[in-house]
Amino acid sequence: MTASGTLRLYYGGTFDPVHEGHLAIARAARDALHCPVRMMPAADPPHRAPPGADAVQRAEMLALAIGNEDGLCVDRRELQRDGPSYTVETLRGLRAAYGNAAPLALLIGADSLLGLPAWREWRALFELAHFVVADRPGNDLARLPVGELAEAMDGRWTQAPADLQAAPAGRAYRLSQPLHPGSATEVRARIAAGEPLHGWVADAVADYIRQHGLYGAPLHGLPTPPPL
Numbered sequence: 530m531t532a533s534g535t536l537r538l539y540y541g542g543t544f545d546p547v548h549e550g551h552l553a554i555a556r557a558a559r560d561a562l563h564c565p566v567r568m569m570p571a572a573d574p575p576h577r578a579p580p581g582a583d584a585v586q587r588a589e590m591l592a593l594a595i596g597n598e599d600g601l602c603v604d605r606r607e608l609q610r611d612g613p614s615y616t617v618e619t620l621r622g623l624r625a626a627y628g629n630a631a632p633l634a635l636l637i638g639a640d641s642l643l644g645l646p647a648w649r650e651w652r653a654l655f656e657l658a659h660f661v662v663a664d665r666p667g668n669d670l671a672r673l674p675v676g677e678l679a680e681a682m683d684g685r686w687t688q689a690p691a692d693l694q695a696a697p698a699g700r701a702y703r704l705s706q707p708l709h710p711g712s713a714t715e716v717r718a719r720i721a722a723g724e725p726l727h728g729w730v731a732d733a734v735a736d737y738i739r740q741h742g743l744y745g746a747p748l749h750g751l752p753t754p755p756p757l
């Protein structure tokens with residue numbers, strides 16, 4: 530099918546909490562592809578333990594991290610449905626809203642791509658969207674393991690942003706941004722250890738975490754209770 534309209538790029542994640550690594554790849558994708566990046570928190574992320582912050586809190590932290598920055602926004606559509614936030618359902622909803630000719634893309638990190646065969650109806654995802662894949666430390670995209678994922682990716686890779694505009698779905702673009710070590714696991718561990726968050730999350734996000742006592746952070750303004 531011929532594509533029509535401008536590329537719509539969605540960046541799904543648990544964002545528990547949003548950190549500087551997330552923002553770095555969102556900005557890199559925005560700047561490389563010249564389109565807004567819609568950061569889309571998963572209400573009930575599949576294939577992982579329940580997040581430490583609820584979906585509304587994670588969306589609020591995203592909004593604080595983004596502030597008024599051009600070309601980044603929060604898309605709350607997955608908060609509006611019940612059940613696990615399967616990406617295939619989200620993309621079908623986007624197709625229903627924007628039509629089969631609209632170029633759609635999903636931004637994911639390299640670790641997510643390597644886990645793609647565990648996603649619900651994963652092969653159908655290539656019919657619904659392009660993938661924009663960001664390099665992530667410890668995940669080498671140049672050496673995809675031989676097997677069903679490598680076969681499914683064969684012939685899809687492009688380094689031409691125009692190819693994502695020329696078709697509604699089915700291509701894969703590698704975002705070779707500078708590697709960023711940010712990880713939500715590391716941020717939560719730093720909070721648990723009482724270490725500073727500056728440089729790991731936006732200051733407004735660090736304030737929100739303290740104000741809401743998230744991830745075991747002592748509530749803002751209250752003394753730390755003695756150990757039991």
Ligand SMILES: Nc1ncnc2c1ncn2[C@@H]1O[C@H](COP(=O)(O)OP(=O)(O)OP(=O)(O)O)[C@@H](O)[C@H]1O
Nearest residue numbers: 542543544550637638641665709710711712713714
């Ligand atoms: N530093 C990073 N570089 C590249 N991609 C990243 C980075 N951090 C997260 N991502 C990608 O962003 C998406 C959402 O990530 P997620 O919200 O699960 O954060 P995370 O840091 O991986 O979290 P956790 O440590 O809790 O697993 C995933 O596709 C992930 O691969």
Ligand SMILES: O=C(O)c1ccc[n+]([C@@H]2O[C@H](COP(=O)([O-])O)[C@@H](O)[C@H]2O)c1
Nearest residue numbers: 541542543571575576615616617648649
């Ligand atoms: O649809 C699935 O089966 C599926 C399985 C794992 C992850 N995802 C999506 O991938 C995105 C990143 O997930 P995560 O767990 O790394 O934050 C997020 O939007 C999830 O909803 C989706």
